[in-house]
Amino acid sequence: MPPIEEVDLLVLGSGEAGKYLAWTLASQGQRCVVIERRFIGGSCPNIACxxxxxxxxxxxxxxxxxxxAEFGLPASTQPVDMAAVRDRKRRMVDGLIEMHEQKFVASGAELVMGSGKFVAPRTIEVELHAGGTRTILGKRVVISTGSRARLDETPGLRESQPLTHIEALELDHVPTQLIILGGGYIGLEFAQAFRRIGSEVTIIERNATVIHREDDDVTTAVTELLQDEGIEVLANTSVERVSGTSGAEVSIEASSNGATSTVTGTHLLVAGGRTPNTDGIGLELAGVELEPHGHVRVDERLQTTAEGVYAVGDCAGSPHFTHVAFDDFRVLRDNLAGGNRVTTGRQVPFCLFTDPELARVGLTEREAREQGIAYRLAKLPMVAVLRTRTLSETRGFIKALIEPEGQGDRILGITAFGSDAGELLPPVQVAMSAGLPYTALRDAIFTHPTMGEGLGGLFSAVH
Structure with a gap:
């Protein structure tokens, strides 16, 4: 049996929070080891974001x-070369992996490629891809194993060998008829992309609308977008059984309002949520407890139930965004240095990367009503933002929730559905974080014509 190695920081999984913590502490002279089973840098640069x-x-x-023709050019009817699309994506990924490898070398953190599992408290045994094993004990250990696409127990679903986002991004051909299970963020992004690439696309969503947790005007606007793109949406529909094989022919037995129907296609993509990668890694031997849905149980400082062991990112139940995982890194970095940062009450921005984008931060109208929070509403159609007219991209709107008159002028939340909507969030986030009144944005001089100029118009509409 090889001797047990001791290190200052041991990270299981090279995702966003874990890798940045290792790079940071290693550059300060600590011995840091990161264990990665497959994707150097985690899901974001390899198979996801x-x-x-x-x-x-x-x-x-x-x-x-x-x-x-709309822009004075001949319209193209040529089919998309999906292999070229895939190869462009692969070149980007290769460059990102090289960048990560360079950061490991520059920081002094060691990257160990292999499958790791706990064999004792703060101790991980690694089956090395190159052969052999290593057993490593960390003074501090961080679990950063991420999440994966969830497959439910619908009869025939697993047997149909459906695509997840991983396989969909590796296709070298355009699916003729693509069925997508799930009308959330991932499902909608892939639906529009593959429709534009040339597939017939059908979305099956069990809830009454796609992205059903959003405000009614948002779901209506997004649904209209999908319809205009030629995407069929079967909402309030449950999948009872799947037959066939994705990539050849697949058939879905579905039910809606007591009626049954059959949906057929050539490919099936599952986009029905995520499940944490916490099974089979020996957490019970490390004294690390799990929540009912499989996430690592952590407190507001990302401490697990085992002393000296922390969890970050998706596997810890943090909102499933790379930018949130990066903030998990900052929380843990500062706390290990003697600080007292917590994950509760932090600002979490969202962005759906359809075209146009849907972006929001802070309260939505639905959330404000559910929590009994009063607000003033300002709303501006994107056509009023003159930049959209230069782009021929006038679809959508911006709206903001403001504190009631007499109670303050702080911004409670903003939602934008329109071209480059995600780029509108940062200045509003800064204002919200600083507790500035909405008038700070209303009265600012924004460059004309830009999308940001729309913030002035929006906040001028506050009563």
């Missing part, structure tokens, strides 16, 4: 080519 946005942009370019 960045690769999906790469393919989404290719789909947007394809859409613009078809709109060529």
């Amino acid at each position: 960045l690769p999906s946005k790469n393919v989404i942009h290719s789909a947007k370019v394809a859409s613009l080519f078809r709109r060529g």
Whole structure:
């Protein structure tokens, strides 16, 4: 049996929070080891955020080519070369992996490729991909194993070998008829992208609307977008059984309001949520307890039930965003240095990368009503933001919730559905974080013509 190695920091999984903590502490002279089973840098640069946005942009370019006549150019009806789309994505991923490898070398953190599991408190045994094993004891241990696409127990679903986002991003051909299970963020992004690339697309959503937790005007606007793109949406529909094989022919037995129907396609993509990667890694031997849905149980400082062991990112139940995982890193970094940062009450921005985008931060109208919070509402159609007219992208709106008159002028939340909507959030977030009144944005001089100029118009509409 090889000797047990001792290190200052041991990280299981090289995702956002874990890698940044290792790079930071290693650059300060601590011995840090990161164990990674497959994807150097975690899901974001390899199989999730960045690769999906790469393919989404290719789909947007394809859409613009078809709109060529609108811009004084010949419209293109040529089919999309999906292998070229995939290869462009792969080149980006290769560059990101190289960047991560360089950061490990520069920081002094050691990257160990292999499968790790706990064998004792703060002790992980690694089956090395190169052969052999290592057993490593960390003074501090961070679990950063992320999450994966969830497959439910619908009869025939697993047997149909459905696509998840991982396999969908590796397709070298355009699916003829793509069925997507789930009308959340992932499902909608892929639905529009593949429709623009050339697939017939059907979304099956069990709830009454897609992205059903959003405000009614948002779900209505997004549903209209999907319809205009030629995407079929079967809402309030449950999947009873799946037969066939994705990639050849697949059939869905569905029910809606007591009626049954059959949906057929060539490919099936599952986008019905995420499940944490916490099974099979020996957490019970480390004294680490789990929540009922499989997330690592942590407190507001990301401390697990085991002394000296922390969990970050998706596996810890943090909102499933890379930007939140990065903030988990900052919380843990500062606390290990003697600080007292917590994860509760932090600002979490959201962005759906359809075209146009849906972005929001703070309270929605639905949340304000549910919590009994009074507010003033300002709303502006995107067509009033003159930049959208130069782009021929006038769909959507911006709205903001403001404290009631006499109670203050702080911004409670903002939602934007329109071209480059995600770029509108940062200045509003800064104002919200600083407790500035909405008038600070209303009275600012924004460059004309930009999307940000719309904030002035929006906050001028506050009564």
